[in-house]
Amino acid sequence: MHPKIILIHPPVSKPSEPPASIAKLAGCLQANGIDHEIIDANLEGILYLLSNFDLGSTGSDRWTARAGKHREKNLSALRDVEIYQNKSRYQRAVADINRLVSQAGKASGIDLSLADYRDPQLTPVKSGDLLAAAAQPQLNPFYPYFSARLGDALQEEPEFIGFSLNYLSQALCTFAMIGFIKKKNRLQKIILGGSLATSWVKIAGNNNIFRGLVDEMVAGAGERKLLELLGCQGGTIDTTPGYRDFLVPDYLAPTPILPYSTAQGCYWHQCSFCPEKAEDNPYLPQSPDKVLAQLKGLCGEMHPVLIHLVDNALSPALLNALAQSDLGVSWYGFTRITHHLTDDDFCRSLRRSGCTMLKLGIESGDQEVLDSLHKGIDLTTVSRVLKAIHGAGIATYVYLLFGTPPENEESAKKTLRFTVDHHDCIDFLNLAIFNLPALSPEAQSLATANFYEGDLSLYKDFVHPLGWQRSAVRKFLEKTFKKHPAINEIILRTPDYFTSNHAPFFRYK
Ligand code: SF4
Known part of the structure; x- marks a missing residue:
């Protein structure tokens, strides 16, 4: 019996399709019969912010009120190819959805959009700032979402949790989530991979600069390393990507x-x-x-x-x-x-x-x-x-x-x-x-x-x-x-x- 792993795609990146990098790993885990769970925390987190947006908190802001009122209609429209035939309707729907996301970020002091995450106090290119994000996960605007979601997922006591970090806009949220997990259970093993993590490993001369918080930094394609960590050396790595664990109809695109x-x-x-x-x-x-x-x-x-x-x-x-x-x-x-x-x-x-x-x-x-x-x-x-x-x-x-x-x-x-x-x-x-x-x-x-x-x-x-x-x-x-x-x-x-x-x-x- 191999240990269980959860693979997480952290916020924020464009929530229009499942992440190819995690699907590749998921396909490999499926082919080798390894128990795993996939969490697209980017899609889920953005949808959480949208559906839990408190319209009462926006005072007299008419744009936000309108965006809130049309929230469900706009989400459905973006999932239907028809709106893409009408540029001004499309633009309005995207601007309204983004308005709610941006206002939700503002409540935590973050410049948030459907494609970016900027914290005026912390930069994702300073290791000290990433550690600060991990030390205070409750300050992250996605905290209400991920504390509940990861809290549930951790009850099954997976031995490993892997984060796929590809963009700078994901870095501070990744570390906030890692910080939350470590506070819950210091023994949970954290793996950090993805193209941004790969670049950092190269900058740091193949060292794990986050030792103590991150157990393994993986550079390049993660399949072989993952199988090794999960005690499945010699398993098949040449596999088809797996999409069955993704909430495919929920993405914001046809x-x-x-x-x-x-x-x-x-x-x-x-x-x-x-x-x-x-x-x-x-x-x-x-x-x-x-x-x-x-x-x-x-x-x-x-x-x-x-x-x-x-x-x-x-x-x-x-x-x-x-x-x-x-x-x-x-x-x-x-x-x-x-x-x-x-x-x-x-x-x-x-x-x-x-x-x-x-x-x-x-x-x-x-x-x-x-x-x-x-x-x-x-x-x-x-x-x-x-x-x-x-x-x-x-x-x-x-x-x-x-x-x-x-x-x-x-x-x-x-x-x-x-x-x-x-x-x-x-x-x-x-x-x-x-x-x-x-x-x-x-x-x-x-x-x-x-x-x-x-x-x-x-x-x-x-x-x-x-x-x-x-x-x-x-x-x-x-x-x-x-x-x-x-x-x-x-x-x-x-x-x-x-x-x-x-x-x-x-x-x-
Ligand atoms: S080397 Fe880089 S920029 Fe040039 S074609 Fe390849 S990926 Fe594109």
């Missing part, structure tokens, strides 16, 4: 969505600004045949309305296999700009296979900047790819990055011109300001300071070699880039909070 990862890491692994390269994460793909077989099996069980391929970049081999497949379900994911996407017939076959949206990291409209970042793409190809994908009826979600070390204002203006020139084949936009990965070679050569002064920060502040500092970049984005009418139209079309997770439904046919 459900079910099937998230699926075809590989770990990135096959390109070259972009100089990317944590994948800086942390030297290995690329571990599954064969296209296996991916398609697993997806077929999962579609047969779950009957999803949409498959979300969560990889950093779908490989050309996999895209080829998908183009020839017939899953009978719409799908979307991230891909690099590659030559085969310039082929109209190939893009049409992707569309026939169900591809509804492709996310594309274009980053810059200046070729010199792209070359300097080792993006491995040229703008002539980018232009042809955008036209071919859009022409095939596939939505494009374009990611741009400003303020990189080789960029100056002139280059940023070239990106503006490139975006305007292609505005009719860009459906959605994500604009980001560059952060310098702390472990990148550039961090050694540029003049740096610790970002946010945190010992766990994954990024470093740096003096821009061309004088194109963050404040100037931000000003350019707000006052010039976003103000251009052609670009403004795309930005207004891009969904708030849920961004790319909801975007495919606006093109859903």
Whole structure:
């Protein structure tokens, strides 16, 4: 008999679909017959805040009162594809739901949204602040939810509790929950994994910096380590993700969505600004045949309305296999700009296979900047790819990055011109300001300071070699880039909070 484990997905991340990372672990535990429970504390916690929101506490705030009155109607609407055909109704429903979440956070002094968690007193990149969150879990806005939920779950005395920590917006809540568990039972073994925990292990030179609170910090894929801890060495790790333990109809999107990862890491692994390269994460793909077989099996069980391929970049081999497949379900994911996407017939076959949206990291409209970042793409190809994908009826979600070390204002203006020139084949936009990965070679050569002064920060502040500092970049984005009418139209079309997770439904046919 193996010990029991509870796996927890902590708040806050977008509550639109089950977390792929925990589903992978759940599939492994199921296949090896290990007793386990899955708690999506993010979804449950947000729904708890919404249904327990005390309207009496809001005084004369009319927006909050309206949001409270329409709470159930808005939640149901977001789970129905129809509202995505009416952008203003959709925006109002999301803004109203977010209003309640935000007000619930405010009552505990937290800037809370459907996609973020910010504590003005504590930062998630300081180990001391995370320990402070663990010491006083009752200050967390999710405390009423997790104290009851975990209190019940702990009665079954699981030997292990695993947290999957992937985003900074989850860190303070993760530690508040760990603190609560440790106060209840100091012997419960806590395991901390996920991509953020992996980065922290690397920053700390493979040390467990939270010893005493966290029993095991797991870097990278957690299946093997989990089986080892649970006394199941030699168990099967090559398994299909398991979604049966998730409350699939409760997510805030037309459900079910099937998230699926075809590989770990990135096959390109070259972009100089990317944590994948800086942390030297290995690329571990599954064969296209296996991916398609697993997806077929999962579609047969779950009957999803949409498959979300969560990889950093779908490989050309996999895209080829998908183009020839017939899953009978719409799908979307991230891909690099590659030559085969310039082929109209190939893009049409992707569309026939169900591809509804492709996310594309274009980053810059200046070729010199792209070359300097080792993006491995040229703008002539980018232009042809955008036209071919859009022409095939596939939505494009374009990611741009400003303020990189080789960029100056002139280059940023070239990106503006490139975006305007292609505005009719860009459906959605994500604009980001560059952060310098702390472990990148550039961090050694540029003049740096610790970002946010945190010992766990994954990024470093740096003096821009061309004088194109963050404040100037931000000003350019707000006052010039976003103000251009052609670009403004795309930005207004891009969904708030849920961004790319909801975007495919606006093109859903
Ligand atoms: S393609 Fe994307 S994930 Fe891969 S190295 Fe470049 S930025 Fe990173």
